[in-house]
Amino acid sequence: MSESFHLATPPVAGRAELVGDEARHLARVLRARVGDEICVFDGSGRAWPARIATIGRDRVGLDVGPPLAAAVPPLPLTLAVALPKGDRQKWMVEKLTELGCGRLVPLVTHRGVAEATPGALERLGRSVIEACKQCGRNTLLDIAAPAPLAAVLAGRDPAALGIIADPAGEPLGPLLAGHPAPIVALVGPEGGFTDEELAAATAAGFRRVTLGPHVLRVETAAVAIAAALAMRGSRP
């Protein structure tokens, strides 16, 4: 069985347990049996081979082997995004996970349309795990607590390149090419950032960048920034 399974808590003394959806999927859908060998990861970048020791109603007990080789670290990219609605959220999170984005901050803006409720964040978290399993990523995309723009501006790592998506900005490509530093990228809602929000970001040292001649949807802009960064340094 080549699929990976996500551990809610890391192994202790060679034992671990799959719970909830992961346990049910393994036991009921895949009909795993005691003795079967699988691979598990805890979302921090670590992964282990494991053998199924017990199968309970909603829990699968595992004997865990020595950790596998270290995983590829995520891209040093924090995307603060005014979440789009419905399925577009899920798509965005899936693609950002595949592309290696490190952190997603649901951005609270003046014209935002979707509230990052606890329920929505929990669903997005499940999408991250699913995407990690599918694409072979061992470090979860970190979905932060929703934050207003001012907090993101104030909290930026001073070593990071800050950019804000703005159709009137400078091209992204040349800017990325010269910056090996971490990147904090802000993507506004469908209606765009307000002039005040753009001014606040500029005052905080963020560069305004355009993502091309067309009006990108929110999730397209976020994925395009992640792809540009991932492809720039695409690691063999």
Next chain:
Amino acid sequence: MSESFHLATPPVAGRAELVGDEARHLARVLRARVGDEICVFDGSGRAWPARIATIGRDRVGLDVGPPLAAAVPPLPLTLAVALPKGDRQKWMVEKLTELGCGRLVPLVTHRGVAEATPGALERLGRSVIEACKQCGRNTLLDIAAPAPLAAVLAGRDPAALGIIADPAGEPLGPLLAGHPAPIVALVGPEGGFTDEELAAATAAGFRRVTLGPHVLRVETAAVAIAAALAMRGSRP
């Protein structure tokens, strides 16, 4: 009314007609009236202001003004992609349209899962029009007839850079940076290209490129290539 509407045929002598979905959307959903002013485009990069002259059951007659300023040309990118299934097809086409990709060829491969039926192609064509209207693009993404790999390899413009997605390939970023030429990019199905397909592409001069450390879904790979190219030369 700021929305653009797609003309199936270009204006003749200052007159044009919206038909089918476009006419119904304008007349029934948006409840346009004779005398209203709209913008129309024919998908070739041209756009015009227009005034509604007549509203019929499934047709809207228009008086068309002089053409608007020339549109941004699409990216010189042909993506030949083994289509993913269902909604992922639609999502890919929407994103490729927004990002400015010039041409999509449904690629017939050994391990392909989705057949590009006439019905599927028609649906994708409608997605292209919708995305063009939404993102302000006046040139349709050209969806070509489905083609086997051998035909795409044989038909490549000799001036183009040919690349084929392969986890064992070289990084894409540095390769793109040095190539202003048109690009033909091949993306295989979920199960990957066969060794024979990779060998045929290499023999035809295509470079194998990796898109990063994770296993990207088909649509993610296609969108990532388009984004990397769009962001490289992102035009203000």
